[in-house]
Amino acid sequence: MPYKIVASQCTNCTACEALCPNQAISEKGNTFVIDPDLCTECVGHFDDPQCVAICPIDNTCVIDSTLPRYAA
Ligand code: SF4
Numbered sequence: 001m002p003y004k005i006v007a008s009q010c011t012n013c014t015a016c017e018a019l020c021p022n023q024a025i026s027e028k029g030n031t032f033v034i035d036p037d038l039c040t041e042c043v044g045h046f047d048d049p050q051c052v053a054i055c056p057i058d059n060t061c062v063i064d065s066t067l068p069r070y071a072a
């Protein structure tokens with residue numbers, strides 16, 4: 001579930017969208033968003049969350065602490 005994009009920091013560079021193994025990232029309005037129902041924290045696909053790894057802006061793809069951690 002739990003990564004989210006901080007909209008106020010996202011520059012709409014699009015880099016994260018294609019890397020998500022679950023197609024959880026999409027453009028919405030003036031920013032990119034992560035569908036919490038699709039994000040699995042990249043568990044089983046990659047060692048690190050790919051959106052965090054590629055995002056050029058620090059602290060923009062972050063854990064959404066309001067949601068429970070993904071459990072495979
Ligand atoms: S952590 Fe992985 S599964 Fe979740 S949105 Fe980022 S790239 Fe997609």
Ligand code: SF4
Binds near residue numbers: 015
């Ligand atoms: S990689 Fe970061 S800055 Fe680029 S679209 Fe995704 S969240 Fe926004």
